[in-house]
Amino acid sequence: MALIKTNARGQSSNLGRRNMLRNGAINVEQRGTTFSQTTGQVYTLDGFLATVGSSFNMDTTVTQSSTVPTGEGFTKAIKVTPDSVVSSSGSDNGGIAQRLEVQNVNHLGWGTSSAKNLTLSFWVRSSKTGIYCVQLQQNVAAAGTEVYSHVKEYTIATTDTWQKVILTFSGNTTQSAAGADAADGLRVNWWLVCGSNDHTAADSWLQSGSYLATSNQVDFMDNTSNTWYMTGCQLEAGDTATDFEHRSYGEELALCQRYYEN
Numbered sequence: 001m002a003l004i005k006t007n008a009r010g011q012s013s014n015l016g017r018r019n020m021l022r023n024g025a026i027n028v029e030q031r032g033t034t035f036s037q038t039t040g041q042v043y044t045l046d047g048f049l050a051t052v053g054s055s056f057n058m059d060t061t062v063t064q065s066s067t068v069p070t071g072e073g074f075t076k077a078i079k080v081t082p083d084s085v086v087s088s089s090g091s092d093n094g095g096i097a098q099r100l101e102v103q104n105v106n107h108l109g110w111g112t113s114s115a116k117n118l119t120l121s122f123w124v125r126s127s128k129t130g131i132y133c134v135q136l137q138q139n140v141a142a143a144g145t146e147v148y149s150h151v152k153e154y155t156i157a158t159t160d161t162w163q164k165v166i167l168t169f170s171g172n173t174t175q176s177a178a179g180a181d182a183a184d185g186l187r188v189n190w191w192l193v194c195g196s197n198d199h200t201a202a203d204s205w206l207q208s209g210s211y212l213a214t215s216n217q218v219d220f221m222d223n224t225s226n227t228w229y230m231t232g233c234q235l236e237a238g239d240t241a242t243d244f245e246h247r248s249y250g251e252e253l254a255l256c257q258r259y260y261e262n
Helices: 249-257
Strands: 005-006 010-014 032-038 049-053 060-065 076-083 093-101 118-126 128-136 148-156 163-169 182-194 228-237
Touching: 032 049, 118 128, 118 148, 148 163, 182 228
Parallel strands: none
Antiparallel strands: 005 010, 032 060, 049 093, 060 076, 076 228, 093 182, 118 163, 118 228, 128 148, 128 182
C-alpha cells in the first residue's frame, strides 16, 4: 500500500515507490561481497558500478561492509579502500556509479518548462576529509548534443563519522531523456578522484558527456589507509529528501535481477 502524506496545505502526495535507485541499502549481493578494481569498470554490489575514466588505475577493493550509521535501519554499506597509491592526471577519474534506464526517468518531464528537480540523499563516512563531488550524467548513450551533466559538491568534515548528505539538482529544462526505453538515460557518479582535465564548475547543467568534478575534489587514492563508505542511497523527484524507502529484500532482489542472471 502506498504511503499518503499530507503537506501544509492539506494536499496529499503519494510517497510509494519514490526511490529511483536500486539496492540503496546495499543489501543485495548477487555477484559476491568483495571486488577488485583496477583499470576497467567492475559491477560490484547490485546496482553499483566501480567506474573509471581514461583507463585510470583505480586500484581498490570494494566490499559489502557491516559498518553502518546507528539507528537508521541499515545493516550493510559499500566500502572502498585503495590497494596502492595511484596519482591521477589528465582525464583520470574513479568512483562509484549507478545507471538508470530512459524509461525510468521519463516521468521527470525534463526538456520542458515543468522539469522536476531531483533530490539525492545518502549516508557517507570516510577517513579522508574534504570536498567530494557527485555528478549526474544524462543521455550518455544518445547523440552528443543530447548529453548533459550537472555536478554538486559535498563536504566530509570529520573523519570516520557517518553523515547524511542531501543534494538537490535542478531539473533539466533544455533536454529530455533520449533514446530507446532501456538505453542509458541517467547516471549518478560519486567521485573519489578526478584528473585536472575534467574539472568544471558546480551547480548548473552543461552540455557535456565527460566524467566531471570540481577542482576541489579530494584525491582519495593518495593513501592506502583511506576508507569511504556509503549506504541509504535515495534519488527522488522533488526538492525534499524523504525518509529512506526501506523496501523488502524480495522487492529489491527482483529489481536487481533485471540486470544480473547467474
